Amino acid sequence: MTPKAVIFDIGNVLIEWQPERFFDAEIGTENRRALFATIDLHAMNDRVDRGENFSAVLAETAAKHPERQAELKIWHDRWLDIASPAIDHSVRLMAALKQREVPVFSLTNFGIETYALAATSYHFLRAFDLDFISGHMGVIKPDTRIYEMVEEGSGLSGDSLLFTDDRAENIAAAAARGWQTHLFEGSQGWADRLVAAGLLTQEEAQ
Template structure:
């Protein structure tokens, strides 16, 4: 089906994200830092903030498990901006090409509510699409089917005419299961080629 709507993920598609960057000075030993981010402030722990849990609740939960790491746990939120140090300019250029060509573009992201607004302040292009579904706002996360359906309903999309771009294979499969078209982001040049092959108005 012809693509009428393009939906971008944000982290690792439009902006870089790496929690290690917030802890280079606090935990300079690479092995200790990796263990902290695997066991204390893990991806799964942080995902609950993307699902809408407050940072106060998150910190209390982690400190209860690791009372000796309280300062480091609180540093996750305090130093969050260090985790998103730059945009993927070539992907942003693609986003803007689509918008300039009149393509309907929205965004769908797993992101905590407050850090997303902080990210919009750092990266104004995150305000340029028709709108954004933020998981922390609605307490749903990818790849759950409900968040894709919510996005369709919110923005009046037709699933079969909607193309989703995400770096996560699981999230791409989640979109396909919801009836969307989807491609996995690996690099801006590959995204450009994929969009061009699908007939979207981007330069070769």
């Protein structure tokens, strides 16, 4: 069936999120590897995405790893530089769907403070019809509960929803609930899927 709403993940779908790439450029690949081997920065980020305070989590981590305070300060102070750039084609696809009056939701693992910060630079983050932001929800993908909360909040379920995400485990969890899904591997593939679903024309999906 033609989806009644389209759901976007944000990291690596609408905004690039490649902390390793950023730190390779800032401190060198060898030092970055040592940093990520010493501190599980992705687990640290998951705490923020579950709703813990961004600055407090960074301060706690820095206190445990004083030898890495400089790098953790970069993570804190230059977070917007890490979460960049926008994926322009995906942003255009979101705008095209809204122009067609197709409801567009977010479903993202994102912290409360970091999402507010990102929205100061990426204004399209305030354009969703419904926001499902893990920090506010207290649960992250691919936990089944976050998908249930989307269904409860939107009043939609099953194949009335079309969801794209760059992580296979998040897609699998959505597919298990009967959602239509697309594993995001590039904006052109996503554009093609939206055209195939009958939501956009080829011209609109450029």
